[in-house]
Amino acid sequence: MPTVSMKVNGKDAKADVDPRTLLVQFLRENLRLTGTHVGCDTSQCGACVVHVNGKAVKSCTMLALTADGAEILTIEGLANGAQLHPMQEAFRENHALQCGFCTPGMIMTAVDIVHRKGNNLEEHTIREELEGNICRCTGYHNIVKAIGAGARAMSGEVTKQAAE
Amino acid sequence: MYAFTYHRATGLRHAANLLEKLEDPKILAGGQTLLPTMKQRLASPTNLIDLDKVEGMSEITAAGRSVTIGALTRHNDVHKSPIVQQAIPALAYLAGLIGDPAVRHRGTIGGSVANNDPNADYPAACLALGATIVTNKRKIAADEFFKGLFETALEPNEIITKITFPVPKKAGYYKFRNQASRFALVGVFVAKRPSEIRVAVTGAGSSGVFRVPSFEEALKKRFSPKSLEGLTIPADGMASDIHGSAEYRAHLVNVCARRAVAAADEKTPAE
Known part of the structure; x- marks a missing residue:
């Protein structure tokens, strides 16, 4: 079996895999990082979104072998120890989830939106950008609110880092 | 998805050589269509040639x-x-x-x-x-x-x-x-x-x-x-x-x- 190695949440990961192994399977089954979910398995729902070299990608639609050498960030790598990432905190504050199944993908997409579109997001921008993430229980209202708040909070984070 | 053999192309020429030589090959680019198609078993290439690491083709x-x-x-x-x-x-x-x-x-x-x-x-x-x-x-x-x-x-x-x-x-x-x-x-x-x-x-x-x-x-x-x-x-x-x-x-x-x-x-x- 071919070998794949990548950096996941800052740690080196390496394994021999069946070529069919999807990135999401590698994360969940090899590394036991089960925060990344498989919803539809057809690249529609976005529950499996992770960042590959800094960009949001549907990990159910990428082979683990293609990610060889890549830097992967999953929901588990977002918090700073016990301190939640500002976007996670905003989802909690705004009650932006009900069952929570779509939440990891929503949050990873949200952080990607902020990276691409900045910290001041219009509501319609957030709604458009969420078209690849599907929630089947709460509706999107609080999710949209949380992403707006999280995006603003992330600007504080950047200034803080710059100051350090 | 049916089993296949994976090939990581290092350059365009390498990919072209693999494509000539291998049996029942398929090129994998971004995979946003091919992978879902393979999952549905509508495509089942024997050999998959991944272009992801090929440089100089995205300018x-x-x-x-x-x-x-x-x-x-x-x-x-x-x-x-x-x-x-x-x-x-x-x-x-x-x-x-x-x-x-x-x-x-x-x-x-x-x-x-x-x-x-x-x-x-x-x-x-x-x-x-x-x-x-x-x-x-x-x-x-x-x-x-x-x-x-x-x-x-x-x-x-x-x-x-x-x-x-x-x-x-x-x-x-x-x-x-x-x-x-x-x-x-x-x-x-x-x-x-x-x-x-x-x-x-x-x-x-x-x-x-x-x-x-x-x-x-x-x-x-x-x-x-x-x-x-x-x-x-x-x-x-x-x-x-x-x-x-x-x-x-x-x-x-x-x-x-x-x-x-x-x-x-x-x-x-x-x-």
Whole structure:
């Protein structure tokens, strides 16, 4: 079996895999990082979104072998120890989830939106950008609110880092 | 997904050699169509040749009156390219309508064109703009390239390396989306070129992307949405499925064409 190695949440990961192994399977089954979910398995729902070299990608639609050498960030790598990432905190504050199944993908997409579109997001921008993430229980209202708040909070984070 | 042997191409020549030598091979670019197709067991290549690590095939350059886009350029990079935005804003706009943001981070223009999905966006742009599809063997005019549903002029051992788009005087694209799949139920790309006007339609035809000579003729007299009012195209030859009847699609072709012309007349493409 071919070998794949990548950096996941800052740690080196390496394994021999069946070529069919999807990135999401590698994360969940090899590394036991089960925060990344498989919803539809057809690249529609976005529950499996992770960042590959800094960009949001549907990990159910990428082979683990293609990610060889890549830097992967999953929901588990977002918090700073016990301190939640500002976007996670905003989802909690705004009650932006009900069952929570779509939440990891929503949050990873949200952080990607902020990276691409900045910290001041219009509501319609957030709604458009969420078209690849599907929630089947709460509706999107609080999710949209949380992403707006999280995006603003992330600007504080950047200034803080710059100051350090 | 059925089992396959994975090959990581290190360069274009390596990929071409593997493609010649291996049995039942398939090229993997961004994988946003191929992987779902393989999961559904609608494709089951014995050998998969991954182009992900091939360098030098995702550049966007402008030369004279044309823009050339490397085959491995991701949709998001076409969408965000200042070169494309400036020279052919309708093309940059189109790239931003494909799939969703995460899909656009992986999917490539070469992969989309090679696949020639009858509901994909890029084939309409290629045909309307008179693009040239460049492979590792030859150059193919868009007119000769798209052959039908998922069929192209590509030989089994050919790989698309880049696509050259002549810069039009103006161009517009209007996409009527299938709400579930985000593919075009009907999409119309209109280009006013120095020599001619072209109207290319994706999503509607039962054998893939096609041009509408009667619309082109009408727009030649006057490039305005009004020129298309009252014109119809026959439902014969339109696709018909649970998403829309042939008559509905034929109707949408006119609606989308008028909106595409209106978009071409605006500085920034319509939302």
